[in-house]
Amino acid sequence: MAQTPAGPPRKPAPDTARRSEKSRRAIYDAALALVGEVGYARTTIEGIAARAGVGKQTIYRxxxxxxxxxxxxxxxxxxxxADRTAQPGRDPHALPDTGDLAADLKLVLRATVDELLDPRFEVPSRALAAEGLVNEQIGKEFVAKLLEPSLQLYVDRLRxxxxxxxxxxxxxxxIALExxxxxxxxxWLQRTAPISYxxxxxxxxxALYGIAPR
Amino acid sequence: MAQTPAGPPRKPAPDTARRSEKSRRAIYDAALALVGEVGYARTTIEGIAARAGVGKQTIYRxxxxxxxxxxxxxxxxxxxxADRTAQPGRDPHALPDTGDLAADLKLVLRATVDELLDPRFEVPSRALAAEGLVNEQIGKEFVAKLLEPSLQLYVDRLRxxxxxxxxxxxxxxxIALExxxxxxxxxWLQRTAPISYxxxxxxxxxALYGIAPR
Structure with a gap:
């Protein structure tokens, strides 16, 4: 945080911090719910603010x-x-590394199946992904900030x-992680067939052993 | 063609058949161009007709x-x-089967790369795929009529x-074909990384030999 001429920045009082955190979470929930219901194009800052019960200016701030x-x-x-599956002492985002690659990958992919089938995640994700297909700028941000960082965790595990x-x-x-x-x-995205553990x-x-005879 | 009470169906005169074929192709071209330019939602039968230079009723017929x-x-x-790559005496849609699975799959996937990078195909395909993600009915038709039949060709080749x-x-x-x-x-769809031969x-x-040591 930049210092102001008036002196060093003050930590917000605990009440303010708690209120801010509550607003932030209400705004996230409202944004995800709205984009799932009406799609990306018709989601507006006004709509998010109204649903979250905050002023538009709170969001723009x-x-x-x-x-x-x-x-x-x-x-x-x-x-x-990530917090729900974090292991003590490790980066909460890192993939498990027990030494058994097949078991570790299956564990993570089974958790991903659970997440993909959770409507809280599924509906807004699909709406954002659809927007990303036709809107190249949104697509690039979606890939760079959300998708690629999660794929890099697999790169680390494979290395x-x-x-x-x-x-x-x-x-x-x-390439191998793909x-x-x-x-x-x-x-999941194109609903071509069911997903399961x-x-x-x-x-x-x-992927590990290949489909050709060994 | 069903017979009518008036007698057996007549073959259209050669001029009429040629005119119909020309209209049909103009309608396909117009539909693909429009959906690529304005997206699925804003593509209309009226717009397709106008661009193809035919009457709306021609399309509805x-x-x-x-x-x-x-x-x-x-x-x-x-x-x-398929016609461009067809082999004499074989189903034009069937995958090549020379006995060398790796070579056959590479040949087909390289041709797919060419197709995916062809703007005539890419732009409307992306628009239709995006609509399929959010519109479940369109998505199901897209998968059932376009995607799944092409995947079944891989199933046949793998069998x-x-x-x-x-x-x-x-x-x-x-599963293996995936x-x-x-x-x-x-x-291609999410532009996560470049595609190439x-x-x-x-x-x-x-996929054939696995990523684990043999």
Whole structure:
């Protein structure tokens, strides 16, 4: 925080902080609910403010556009999910690394199945993804700020597996992760077929060991 | 064609058939161009008719809705692509089957890369896919009539590979094909990363032989 001529910044009083946190969460919830109900194009700052029970100016004080509000709302949703599965002493976003790559990937992908089937996440995510397909700028932000950082967690896990000899050294992790992440994403996004724990387990086994005879 | 009480159906005079074929193609071209330019929601039968230079009634005589026109326009686009790569004496839609599974899959996926990067195909496809994400009914038709039939061609090729011993007998072809099809689809649809011949070649190698050491 920049210092003002009046002196160093003051920490907000506990009541103010609590009120701000409550407003912030109400705004995230309202933004996610609205985009799920009416789509990205018809979601407005006014609509979010009304639903959250805050003034429009409260939103404009913290965010520049509805796109910014929504991206942060999704990031926050991801943080909440990460907190629920965090392991003590580790980065809450890092993938588990027990030394058993197949088991670790299945654990994470099963949790992703749960998340994708949770309506709180599913409906707004689908609306944002749809907007990203036709609106290149929103799509790029969505990929750069939400999707790619989560894919990099798989890159890290696969690199660790390469050091442990569980993945061939010539394999490119950024491509390899797509063998199990993209099929799940496509089934969910385009509703081409159901998703389940058994399905993601199968993807991991095929990706690790290949479909050709060994 | 059903017989009418007036007698057996007559073949249209050659001039009429040629005129119909020309109108049909003009309507497909107009529908694809419009949905690419203004999106699915703002594409109308009136707009397609005006752009194709035909009367609205011409369209309503052949199709029930704009969704029907668009689906057939995409099917026609796929038929044109299949005709260009057809092998004599074989179903033009079937995947090549030379006995070398990796080579056959790479050939088809490289052709798919070309198609996905062709603006005539890319822009309307993206618009239709985006609509399918949020409009469940359009999405289901898109998947059932366009996407799933093309995926079944991979199922057929993988079953043939299983009979030839090139794919393990316990592998489920409908899931296995997603290891190379879905990554390409996601990169293209969500613009997560570039697509190229080298990329799809890598996907095929990883899917066939796995990323774990052999």
């Amino acid at each position: 913290w965010w520049g556009s509805k796109g910014d509000v929504l991206l942060e709302a999704f990031l926050d949703l991801g943080d909440q999910a 660790s597996a390469q050091r442990a000899g569980a993945v061939r050294p010539d394999v490119e992790p950024r 063998l199990f992440v993209s099929p799940l994403a496509q089934r 058994a399905y993601v387990d199968t993807l991991v086994d095929y | 052949w199709w029930g809705s704009k969704g029907d026109v668009l689906l057939e326009a995409f099917l026609d686009l796929g038929d044109q692509a 043939s590979a299983q009979r030839a011993g090139a794919v393990r007998p316990d592998v489920e072809p409908r 290891l190379f099809v879905s990554p390409l689809a996601q990169r 080298a990329y799809v070649d890598t996907l095929v190698d990883y």
